[in-house]
Amino acid sequence: MAADQADTVIGAQVELKGSLHNHGPIQIHGKVIGDVASDELVVVGETAVITGPVVARQVIVYGQVHGPVTAEQLIEMNPKSLVKGDLTTNQLSIKPGAVFVGKCQMNSAPVEAAAAEEPASKRKPHLEVE
Amino acid sequence: MYYYIFEPAREAKEYERTAQIKECLTNLGIAGEMATPSPGKTIDDLVHSAITKRYSTVVAVGGIEVINQVARALEPYDAVFGIIPLTDHPSITQLIGSADWKAAAEQLKKRRWHAVRLGLINNQLAFITPATVSLPPDMSYTLLTPEFSLEGQGGLISISPESQTQENAASFLVEARYDTAVQKPSLLSTFFKQRSPDNLNSRFSTDSIEVHTGDARPVVIANTEICSTPIICRPQEKPIKLIVARGSGLSSTGAA
Numbered sequence: 511m512a513a514d515q516a517d518t519v520i521g522a523q524v525e526l527k528g529s530l531h532n533h534g535p536i537q538i539h540g541k542v543i544g545d546v547a548s549d550e551l552v553v554v555g556e557t558a559v560i561t562g563p564v565v566a567r568q569v570i571v572y573g574q575v576h577g578p579v580t581a582e583q584l585i586e587m588n589p590k591s592l593v594k595g596d597l598t599t600n601q602l603s604i605k606p607g608a609v610f611v612g613k614c615q616m617n618s619a620p621v622e623a624a625a626a627e628e629p630a631s632k633r634k635p636h637l638e639v640e
Numbered sequence: 641m642y643y644y645i646f647e648p649a650r651e652a653k654e655y656e657r658t659a660q661i662k663e664c665l666t667n668l669g670i671a672g673e674m675a676t677p678s679p680g681k682t683i684d685d686l687v688h689s690a691i692t693k694r695y696s697t698v699v700a701v702g703g704i705e706v707i708n709q710v711a712r713a714l715e716p717y718d719a720v721f722g723i724i725p726l727t728d729h730p731s732i733t734q735l736i737g738s739a740d741w742k743a744a745a746e747q748l749k750k751r752r753w754h755a756v757r758l759g760l761i762n763n764q765l766a767f768i769t770p771a772t773v774s775l776p777p778d779m780s781y782t783l784l785t786p787e788f789s790l791e792g793q794g795g796l797i798s799i800s801p802e803s804q805t806q807e808n809a810a811s812f813l814v815e816a817r818y819d820t821a822v823q824k825p826s827l828l829s830t831f832f833k834q835r836s837p838d839n840l841n842s843r844f845s846t847d848s849i850e851v852h853t854g855d856a857r858p859v860v861i862a863n864t865e866i867c868s869t870p871i872i873c874r875p876q877e878k879p880i881k882l883i884v885a886r887g888s889g890l891s892s893t894g895a896a
Contacts, residue, residue, distance in 0.1 A: 517843075517844075517845070518843065518844045518845070519839075519841065519842055519843045519844070520790075520842050520844075521792070521816065521818065521839060521840045521841050521842035522839045522840050523792060523793065523818070523840055524790055524791060524792035524816065524842055525790070525791045525792075526788050526789070526790045526791075527788060527789050527791075528785075528787050528788025528789060529787045529788055530787070530788055530844075531787065532844075532845075537839075539839040539840075540842070544788060555839055557839065
């Protein structure tokens, strides 16, 4: 995601302490000590280190998060990313090289509308680990 | 209905452009009273005169200095504010949604406006175009908002009042840019023009902001140093109505 597409961007060489909340997308490249929350997307860049909870509709991690991550729709962990904390999401993707230490809670709600048509007994939370 | 405050022309090209603008406004049917500030009559005097004569719209025609001065003088009153920019400063283009004076003149006729709250520095100085603080690369800064503090080093801090396009919208857009122009030149950078990576810059919206720097640094608005850090920026209580372009990305909240 280009920096100019995000409403809120925290640069690589700055340190933020406190609560960072935004209705729109958030992109983090620096250090955050506190909580991060968005109604849309949070991107944790390669150089980012977040110490605290992250809550959004989607969370894409390239850097580090030391704290719980909650995403209604998707958590994606890319190579070299690190999450030390619990994950709560409906859809999880962990790519080779990513490091995850914690517990994972997958919600039972269907990911897509089409899945809602399936009988409840056949619905499964979506987990992709390569 | 329209009261135009023109930036004084200084050379032949500018006189010619002023004449073109006046002709364009006449052709659009929105010619009104036109005035130019002088040593005897400041912009404050001209705005006061416009209000006294019951003009509903006061238009600043000029660069960011004139635009800021007119906006500041207009703030206590209920008139609509128009801008015909004679600058390609990106903050003005973003504010009104027009890139040149012809488009701005045409949008004056449509009279679509939205509310903009001027920024206020240290409870004293109002501004509508960005306030900037430039720091050398080894100087630290701290930005304080009601929700968080942000610490960094060097670069250019820019604080821009935001349009109130939505209820409870934030008042300021703050950018902390890692500006290679303030870097000490190195041999490498002399030969290889290095561009700062995009991920070094920060951007966020906030209702109010304090700027603290290692040493006092000048705060610049419209190419003029107006004070030094530390500063506190808050929005003016009462917004002004600013005429903007239709489909500018800024939702209009009324028709004047």
